Amino acid sequence: MANAQAAIENEVAEIGDLVLESGKTLSDVHIAYQRIGAADAPAILVCHALTGNQYTLTTENGPGWWEGLIGPGQYIDSEKYQVITTNVLGGCEGTTGPLSINPLTGEKYGGEFPLITIRDMVNAQKRLLEVLHVHSLDTVIGGSLGGMQVLEWGLLYPDFMDRLIPIAVTPALSDYAIGFNAIGRTAIVSDPEWNNGNYSSELSPAKGLGIARMIGMLTYRSGTLFNQRFQREQTEEWYSISDEASFSVETYLHYQAQKLSQRFDANSYLTLLKAMDSHDIGRGRGGTHQASKGYRAKMLCLGFTEDLLYPPAMMKTFTESVNEESQKALFHEVNTIFGHDGFLTEFEKWGPFLEGFFSE
Structure with missing residues (x-):
């Protein structure tokens, strides 16, 4: 083209x-x-x-x-x-x-x-x-x-x-999709920085929004794609119980979480999820x-x-x-x-x- x-x-x-x-x-x-x-x-x-x-x-x-x-x-x-x-x-x-x-x-x-x-x-x-x-x-x-x-x-x-x-x-x-939206909302409103939606740009619920994004990414693409792309590639020892990424798929999801949190507003995310729930x-x-x-x-x-x-x-x-x-x-x-x-x-x-x- x-x-x-x-x-x-x-x-x-x-x-x-x-x-x-x-x-x-x-x-x-x-x-x-x-x-x-x-x-x-x-x-x-x-x-x-x-x-x-x-x-x-x-x-x-x-x-x-x-x-x-x-x-x-x-x-x-x-x-x-x-x-x-x-x-x-x-x-x-x-x-x-x-x-x-x-x-x-x-x-x-x-x-x-x-x-x-x-x-x-x-x-x-x-x-x-x-x-x-x-x-x-x-x-x-x-x-x-x-x-x-x-x-x-x-x-x-x-x-x-x-x-x-x-x-x-x-x-x-x-209902299946509404359920995923509910999990994403819960992640955001459970972030201590959400403060009932009255947060500042300096102290925003970035972690909650990031988790919502990670959840979303797993539903937007197929298991076939994730399995073919990452193939259990490791970045650290797998037996660590910390939140540090041990596998490449984790690194990818954390990256997507951070990227969205830097450009998108958590209240907008909540507003649009609720609007999607209304769709019928x-x-x-x-x-x-x-x-x-x-x-x-x-x-x-x-x-x-x-x-x-x-x-x-x-x-x-x-x-x-x-x-x-x-x-x-x-x-x-x-x-x-x-x-x-x-x-x-x-x-x-x-x-x-x-x-x-x-x-x-």
Whole structure:
């Protein structure tokens, strides 16, 4: 694929007050976004995952998380489309979240940031598009937490887009996945530095957040990948009972824990985990099967083998429900040992499905 330079705009927009599903109102909401390509081209909205952000392409902050999938001549071609990615509501990369100043108090929200849902995130994105004078979308695409937003976009605003591409997601978060979220939350709130969410940047619950990340990493990728990659390689004597790493896999997990703790906010992590727990397209809509009949846009659903959290079989069943009304949904299962994280790598395996879908 080509690698020509793309025009990139990184901005923060004010969208005003936002009434949440809970009935609470967030005042003076700001949404950070990245826009790639020409502002007058058909628009694709990208929705990011749990610890992602708006930077799908390289900036001064580092490499983009969908570098190689998006750009001029790439699978999502920024010469044909404008690609807009928002930092999700509740995030910590410029969008209103726990690190933001509450305009009503003049202090950071911290642990007082209200609970939000996936539907709140989508409503905030819709308001941003109005500010940007984007009146329709060609496509909404995203994986994991991003895939949850895609599914909600198709029901909250069914006529606003032509195509939906939910990736590595299920129509409702399973009890198994909620259980892992509960463990991650427990790790954070058990850290003495959490202080009910009222911590400083100097004394933050970095250890608890790091443990949550270690737990997450074991679910994002498959046992096959971990076993092939590390093969019980030792760094120290295995019989040490200290918390020093004895095996390479431990070193890797500690590294991932430290890296996330340095760039992500613990309260944002808690906020987004709770939002993920709320994910159920059937909530208030008569159940998943009934809700699946409400989609009007064409849909390409992608699942990944060995995805512990979002089994492809569940998405396949969902597409069958969608197709009971009309044959508008396609499903492909991508064979990979990366498991859930397959949507962040090996683009050559599943990018062609996007190309075919866009060419229809």
